[in-house]
Amino acid sequence: MSDPLYNSRKQYQRSILLESDAAGNPFDQFRVWLDEAEADGIPDFNAFTLSTIGPSGYPHSRIVLLRTFDRDGLVFFTNYESRKASELAHSDKVCMNFFWNSLERQVRIYGVARKVADSESEAYFRSRPRENQIAAWASPQSREVRTREELDEAVARVTKEFEGTDVPRPPYWGGYRIIPHYFEFWQGRPSRLHDRLVYKVDSDFEWFLFRLAP
Numbered sequence: 001m002s003d004p005l006y007n008s009r010k011q012y013q014r015s016i017l018l019e020s021d022a023a024g025n026p027f028d029q030f031r032v033w034l035d036e037a038e039a040d041g042i043p044d045f046n047a048f049t050l051s052t053i054g055p056s057g058y059p060h061s062r063i064v065l066l067r068t069f070d071r072d073g074l075v076f077f078t079n080y081e082s083r084k085a086s087e088l089a090h091s092d093k094v095c096m097n098f099f100w101n102s103l104e105r106q107v108r109i110y111g112v113a114r115k116v117a118d119s120e121s122e123a124y125f126r127s128r129p130r131e132n133q134i135a136a137w138a139s140p141q142s143r144e145v146r147t148r149e150e151l152d153e154a155v156a157r158v159t160k161e162f163e164g165t166d167v168p169r170p171p172y173w174g175g176y177r178i179i180p181h182y183f184e185f186w187q188g189r190p191s192r193l194h195d196r197l198v199y200k201v202d203s204d205f206e207w208f209l210f211r212l213a214p
């Protein structure tokens with residue numbers, strides 16, 4: 001068969017991930033890999049797939065951007081009336097997945113999502129370009145809009161409304177912090193014998209490390 005889907009096959013050989021090289025905790029390890037993704041020039045190096053579970057039982061996935069992280073969790077911003085937000089109200093359990101193609105790396109994180117403090121959403125909203133602030137008012141994220149024109153008209157209306165003033169943060173816009181309890185670091189290796197190192201929290205809230213078969 002000459003179908004490229006069927007035949008395309010890459011040998012992963014850019015790097016390795018051994019227990020002896022892994023950081024003592026997943027946050028430090030994640031920082032190293034995130035910095036390397038940025039240094040490698042990966043566009044949207046902070047983009048990840050966020051999966052949530054709705055009342056139907058189906059997972060739903062979409063890309064969002066990581067805006068900050070520390071030992072308290074990983075933060076992204078969105079519309080609190082979006083589909084993802086209503087799913088998070090149904091179940092706070094999420095899966096995050098980062099894929100850095102050129103580095104042959106994937107990171108999978110499980111955790112629970114909590115809304116961030118208003119002050120944190122406010123500070124981030126203030127740092128956004130004005131056009132993005134306006135879009136947050138004009139776009140009822142995840143709802144049906146009849147036409148593109150309807151959206152463009154909403155942008156024009158909001159732009160006029162806030163002319164000459166700062167654009168305030170919509171009350172329905174803010175961040176979530178994902179509090180992780182599991183990180184899997186995947187490094188591609190030749191012949192599908194990849195490295196997979198997992199950090200998991202034990203009952204004393206200490207992180208322990210183990211390896212998974214590829």
Ligand SMILES: Cc1cc2nc3c(=O)[nH]c(=O)nc-3n(C[C@H](O)[C@H](O)[C@H](O)COP(=O)(O)O)c2cc1C
Nearest residue numbers: 044047062063064065077078079082083084085142
């Ligand atoms: C590269 C990229 C970055 C994105 N970043 C965000 C983001 O940070 N926040 C957000 O709400 N949506 C972001 N989106 C749009 C989401 O993928 C999605 O379309 C939107 O949040 C609505 O999702 P929902 O209907 O499941 O709630 C991004 C999309 C892409 C492709």
